[in-house]
Amino acid sequence: MNKKTNRRKLFIYLFLILLAVVMVYPLVYLFFASFKPNDEIFGSASLLPKKWVLDSYKIGWRGSGQFTYGRFLLNTCRMVVPTVVFTVISSLWVGYGFARFDFPLKKFWFYVMIGTMMLPSTVIIIPRYILFKNLGWIDTYLPFIVPAVFAGYPFFVYMVIQFMRSIPRELDEAAKIDGCSSFRIWTDVMIPLCKPAIFSVIIFQSMWTWNDFFNSLVYINSVRKYPVSLALRMNLDSASRVEWNTILAMSLVCIIPCTVLFFVAQQYFVDGIVAGSIKG
Amino acid sequence: MKKRWKRFEGYVYIAPWLFGFFALQLYPLVVSFIYSFTDFSMLKEPHYIGLKNYIQAFTNDPYFFKSLGVTFMYVLYALPGKLVFALIIAVILNQKIRGIGIFRTLYYLPSILGGSVAVSILWRFIFMKDGMLNNILGVFGFEAFDWIGNPATSLFIVALLQIWQFGSSMVLFLAGLKNISPEVIESARIDGAGALQRFFRITLPLLSPIILFNFVMQMIQLFQDFSAAFVITPNGGPLKKTYLYGMMLYQNGFQFFKMGYASAQSWVLFVIIITITGCIFAFSRKLVHYEDE
Numbered sequence: 001m002n003k004k005t006n007r008r009k010l011f012i013y014l015f016l017i018l019l020a021v022v023m024v025y026p027l028v029y030l031f032f033a034s035f036k037p038n039d040e041i042f043g044s045a046s047l048l049p050k051k052w053v054l055d056s057y058k059i060g061w062r063g064s065g066q067f068t069y070g071r072f073l074l075n076t077c078r079m080v081v082p083t084v085v086f087t088v089i090s091s092l093w094v095g096y097g098f099a100r101f102d103f104p105l106k107k108f109w110f111y112v113m114i115g116t117m118m119l120p121s122t123v124i125i126i127p128r129y130i131l132f133k134n135l136g137w138i139d140t141y142l143p144f145i146v147p148a149v150f151a152g153y154p155f156f157v158y159m160v161i162q163f164m165r166s167i168p169r170e171l172d173e174a175a176k177i178d179g180c181s182s183f184r185i186w187t188d189v190m191i192p193l194c195k196p197a198i199f200s201v202i203i204f205q206s207m208w209t210w211n212d213f214f215n216s217l218v219y220i221n222s223v224r225k226y227p228v229s230l231a232l233r234m235n236l237d238s239a240s241r242v243e244w245n246t247i248l249a250m251s252l253v254c255i256i257p258c259t260v261l262f263f264v265a266q267q268y269f270v271d272g273i274v275a276g277s278i279k280g
Numbered sequence: 281m282k283k284r285w286k287r288f289e290g291y292v293y294i295a296p297w298l299f300g301f302f303a304l305q306l307y308p309l310v311v312s313f314i315y316s317f318t319d320f321s322m323l324k325e326p327h328y329i330g331l332k333n334y335i336q337a338f339t340n341d342p343y344f345f346k347s348l349g350v351t352f353m354y355v356l357y358a359l360p361g362k363l364v365f366a367l368i369i370a371v372i373l374n375q376k377i378r379g380i381g382i383f384r385t386l387y388y389l390p391s392i393l394g395g396s397v398a399v400s401i402l403w404r405f406i407f408m409k410d411g412m413l414n415n416i417l418g419v420f421g422f423e424a425f426d427w428i429g430n431p432a433t434s435l436f437i438v439a440l441l442q443i444w445q446f447g448s449s450m451v452l453f454l455a456g457l458k459n460i461s462p463e464v465i466e467s468a469r470i471d472g473a474g475a476l477q478r479f480f481r482i483t484l485p486l487l488s489p490i491i492l493f494n495f496v497m498q499m500i501q502l503f504q505d506f507s508a509a510f511v512i513t514p515n516g517g518p519l520k521k522t523y524l525y526g527m528m529l530y531q532n533g534f535q536f537f538k539m540g541y542a543s544a545q546s547w548v549l550f551v552i553i554i555t556i557t558g559c560i561f562a563f564s565r566k567l568v569h570y571e572d573e
Contacts, residue, residue: 012372019369020386023444027389029412030402045415090296097293104287109294116305118496120553122504122529123546126315126539127308150300157297182289211396213507214526218534229397233511236401244405251398262392266385269392270451 034249041244053245057253060246063231064223064238069250071224072231079141079216079227080209086148087156087205088198094151095160096186100172117154121214129218143219144209156201163197164190199268207258228254312543320540333544343520343528344545350435351525354509355502357439363495366449367487371479373450374457384454388447400441400511404428407437407512431518438509438522442502449494456490457483485569492568496557503553506530525549 033041034056036049044050063069098110132143151157171193172185180188191198213229220230232254235247262269291298316333320326337344369387373380393399406412407427414424427433460483468478484491506526509517516523529549533542 012375012377016372016377016383020383023390024386026402026406026412027393029406033405033412042410043415045419094294094297097290097297101290101293102287103290106290109298112301113297116301118500118553118557119305119309120500120504120546120550122526123312123550124305124308126533126543126546127311128304129534130311130539131308147300147304149296150304151297152300152304207392208395211393213395213397213510214530217530232397232401236404236511237514247401248405251401254398255393255396258392258396259389262389263385269388270384270455 030248030252034245034252036245038243038245041248056243056245056249059243060235060250060253063250064234067223067226067231069228069231069253072226072228073253075225076210076227076229079144080206082141082145083148083209084202084205086145087151087153088201090149090151091153091156091160091201092191092194092198093186094157095164096190098157099161099164100169100182100185100190113154113157117158125218132219138219139221139225140219141225144212144215148205153205156205159200160194160197163194167193196268199265203261203265203268206261210258313547315540316544316547318540320543322537322539326540329540333541334548336541337545337548343523346520347523347525347528350521350523351503353435354439354505354522354524355499357436358442358502359495359499361439361443362446362498363449363491365443366446367453367491369446370450370453370457371483373454384447384451388451391445391447394441394445395507397507397511400508403437403441403508404512428513429518431521434513434517434521438512438517441508441512442505449498452490452494453487456487460486488564488568489570492560492564496560499556499560500553503549 029047032047032049035052035054036044037051037053037055040050061069063072098106098113128143129138132138135142137143137146147153167190172189175185175189211229212227213233216227216230220226223231223234226234232247232251235250315326317328317330318326319329319332373383377383390399404411408414409424409426409429413427414422418424425433427437464482464486465478468482473481504526506524509522509524510527510530513522516527525545529542529546532538532545
């Protein structure tokens with residue numbers, strides 16, 4: 001019996017390790033390939049470079065010639081940071097309203113909000129584009145930031161609501177008895193207690209906005225404003241014969257921030273994804 | 281007076297969302313419906329043309345059904361692949377595995393990065409004719425195969441990128457499995473239920489709400505997804521085998537500026553998604569187990 005379970009365990013571990021290797025190998029390969037000269041990338045199956053070069057980074061960093069990847073990374077930050085900040089504030093604000101107040105039609109609006117999570121973005125993108133164009137927002141980051149101001153990412157509102165519901169009501173009742181206004185309760189009681197949820201919102205929204213491709217493709221036109229996603233695709237398409245080592249090097253540069261964020265704040269990823277999805 | 285106002289205090293807090301909902305969601309939704317009955321383009325004033333856009337899509341567009349078929353295949357590859365894989369691995373990891381944290385991290389990492397253009401580029405590089413996979417297979421004596429250029433495999437390669445990102449669903453399922461009390465499983469074991477029976481009779485029903493939620497959200501997203509396909513196979517791939525619906529919408533709306541027509545097509549997709557979601561929810565009443573019932 002014991003022998004049998006041991007063999008089973010061993011088999012499971014082998015499977016899990018093999019799967020882990022298959023899952024991560026492409027990313028490890030990306031790392032080493034970015035140090036290979038272009039001709040070594042093709043026709044060699046070995047993981048490690050025979051000759052380590054940094055050319056790919058030097059050439060790749062130049063980007064479009066006119067604008068470097070420094071510019072594209074900065075652009076991405078200018079898009080991501082305000083979007084994330086406003087998403088956090090608006091989600092906490094609106095989430096508080098749904099989690100702690102009773103008001104007419106509350107149930108109705110709550111279900112409307114859940115419903116908008118399922119609304120396909122492709123259906124509304126054309127009128128949104130026209131609207132933003134008329135407002136003069138095309139080729140700016142406002143199409144990302146303004147929806148964040150108005151809690152336009154219902155996933156995060158829902159996440160905050162779920163989290164606030166788990167905070168005992170006695171805490172805000174006590175503050176209320178002490179004469180705190182609902183705004184004070186929000187700033188002094190709820191926000192400090194919501195820290196884990198806030199981290200989750202920051203992490204997910206940073207990552208999603210950083211990686212966004214479709215919206216950038218629609219709203220951002222000029223190379224000067226390109227975030228990294230568009231810059232990478234431009235490099236891929238513009239060269240007649242793709243210099244694969246430079247483009248792999250820049251791909252690596254563009255995923256490093258998300259990778260670091262993931263390893264640093266892993267627990268919040270797990271907590272966030274769970275809080276946002278399981279009905280409590 | 282003050283008390284009456286108090287009842288509406290919550291509206292102060294949900295007001296930003298309410299405004300956003302009307303201005304950035306409901307209004308565009310209605311407008312897109314209106315556009316779908318016009319010949320709206322960026323170049324000229326819109327005219328009402330009745331059902332012409334819809335008629336054209338169904339009878340006189342060489343790509344419409346092609347693209348719809350491709351999209352259904354894509355969802356059929358990616359959705360079950362992703363969820364079944366996520367479920368199996370979650371169940372394995374749930375059995376007191378040592379180093380569960382490391383495995384979970386490594387399996388989850390692709391979900392974090394997989395949506396980026398960078399990884400789509402990497403994917404293209406792995407599967408192209410002189411790319412990584414063929415280099416490795418070459419060591420074992422296999423001839424180079426054009427995974428992306430061959431119409432038989434191109435769509436699957438794109439879907440595989442989705443399946444590679446099974447980690448986010450796995451984490452969810454793992455959390456759900458942790459909530460199932462061991463006593464329930466143990467008492468079933470004592471009653472003589474085998475491992476498979478325990479899985480299908482107890483674990484799966486208790487996990488079904490999470491599975492349903494994940495299934496629906498992933499499905500909606502997959503029906504519209506085209507970013508990866510757009511990078512891996514820029515022109516819709518060999519024989520338009522990766523010409524996903526989202527790509528067709530993007531091209532019609534933002535490259536050919538046939539915005540009225542694209543709106544009509546987006547509503548067709550919307551109706552398809554609503555119908556399927558409705559069917560799933562109706563069907564799931566029998567299958568999904570809610571604890572409070």
